Amino acid sequence: MSILVLGGAGYIGSHTALELIRTGESVIIADNLATGHIEAVPKDAKFYLGDLHDKAFLDNIFENEQIDAVIHFAAYSLVGESVVNPLKYYDNNLCGTKILLDSMVEHHIDKIVFSSTAATYGEPENIPILETDRTQPTNPYGETKLAMEKMFYWTSKAHGLRYVSLRYFNACGADKSGKIGEAHNPESHLIPLILQVPNGKRESISIYGTDYDTPDGTCIRDYIHVTDLAQAHILAVKYLKNGNKSNIFNLGNGVGYSVKEVIDKARKVTGHPIPAIETPKRAGDPARLVASSEKARKILGWNPVHDGLEEIISDAWNWHKNHPDGF
Numbered sequence: 001m002s003i004l005v006l007g008g009a010g011y012i013g014s015h016t017a018l019e020l021i022r023t024g025e026s027v028i029i030a031d032n033l034a035t036g037h038i039e040a041v042p043k044d045a046k047f048y049l050g051d052l053h054d055k056a057f058l059d060n061i062f063e064n065e066q067i068d069a070v071i072h073f074a075a076y077s078l079v080g081e082s083v084v085n086p087l088k089y090y091d092n093n094l095c096g097t098k099i100l101l102d103s104m105v106e107h108h109i110d111k112i113v114f115s116s117t118a119a120t121y122g123e124p125e126n127i128p129i130l131e132t133d134r135t136q137p138t139n140p141y142g143e144t145k146l147a148m149e150k151m152f153y154w155t156s157k158a159h160g161l162r163y164v165s166l167r168y169f170n171a172c173g174a175d176k177s178g179k180i181g182e183a184h185n186p187e188s189h190l191i192p193l194i195l196q197v198p199n200g201k202r203e204s205i206s207i208y209g210t211d212y213d214t215p216d217g218t219c220i221r222d223y224i225h226v227t228d229l230a231q232a233h234i235l236a237v238k239y240l241k242n243g244n245k246s247n248i249f250n251l252g253n254g255v256g257y258s259v260k261e262v263i264d265k266a267r268k269v270t271g272h273p274i275p276a277i278e279t280p281k282r283a284g285d286p287a288r289l290v291a292s293s294e295k296a297r298k299i300l301g302w303n304p305v306h307d308g309l310e311e312i313i314s315d316a317w318n319w320h321k322n323h324p325d326g327f
Ligand SMILES: NC(=O)c1ccc[n+]([C@@H]2O[C@H](COP(=O)([O-])OP(=O)(O)OC[C@H]3O[C@@H](n4cnc5c(N)ncnc54)[C@H](O)[C@@H]3O)[C@@H](O)[C@H]2O)c1
Pocket: 006, 007, 008, 009, 010, 011, 012, 013, 030, 031, 032, 033, 034, 035, 036, 037, 050, 051, 052, 053, 072, 073, 074, 075, 076, 077, 092, 096, 115, 116, 117, 118, 167, 168, 169, 170, 171, 172, 184
């Protein structure tokens, strides 16, 4: 039996595929390469080039491969773009996933783990954020992920399929091998943007807002190593294989770092002064997003081990310095 990794040529998907292979699983990747890279696909994974919206493409995989469970990463995830072009996000993230569910139900594939996000919460009520806290997204990207969760909920009630939704906080870092890492174009995430400065790709890093209600005035986020995220997916598949019920888990370290702290740590890791420029706030950024991942720890047995900011940035730097232009 194999695990189908949809979006496995992307950043988090390729790291998860690699970890699955390291644990001896048979992995099949399907991806349209919209934002992914063929070079990120592990050599031991079988690859299908195609799109989530193409039901015949999915049907063919489910008919010709022995698929035990699906891990679904395929989505668009640029918050700013989702505000300007919401229908692009509804179409890919929600309508695409609807086609996937049609095909899974038809082929009696009954286990799926999928990527959700901290963006489902919007402006948080409490810190750390619990899975039971209010979900009120402040952008279309977060809305599409919340709508996906609800679509899974009702589909599971009607068709007996079971799911695990993983709400990641800020994914970062890279595989220790240095062979794969984050390569988004355009890049919008803080750590890879910072590392473009010592790589000679940009002059400085912008700090979006310095008058937030935080100790140094800059936004606080919960940075979680991509390899720890990958492990959570493996545990979530195991959880479903053991017959457990559908569930939602936050994935973060439970520790928040400010934008200034991240920049300082990157200066230490790279030995570069990394000039920073204070700019106005980016619309829709909550001051603090920090996860409680107690539920994932207790129920999945998840234990993030690459949790220090220095290790996260060192692993990211190990990738970026050798791949300044990505793959
Ligand atoms: N990176 C983060 O910090 C973060 C945080 C929270 C949630 N997420 C979610 O995690 C998932 C993976 O994020 P990522 O950073 O690895 O993104 P990514 O863009 O690197 O990977 C997504 C992959 O899905 C593929 N894809 C997209 N639409 C497709 C379609 N219609 N058919 C087939 N393949 C398609 C892309 O080509 C790409 O390989 C996404 O669902 C994202 O919303 C990411």
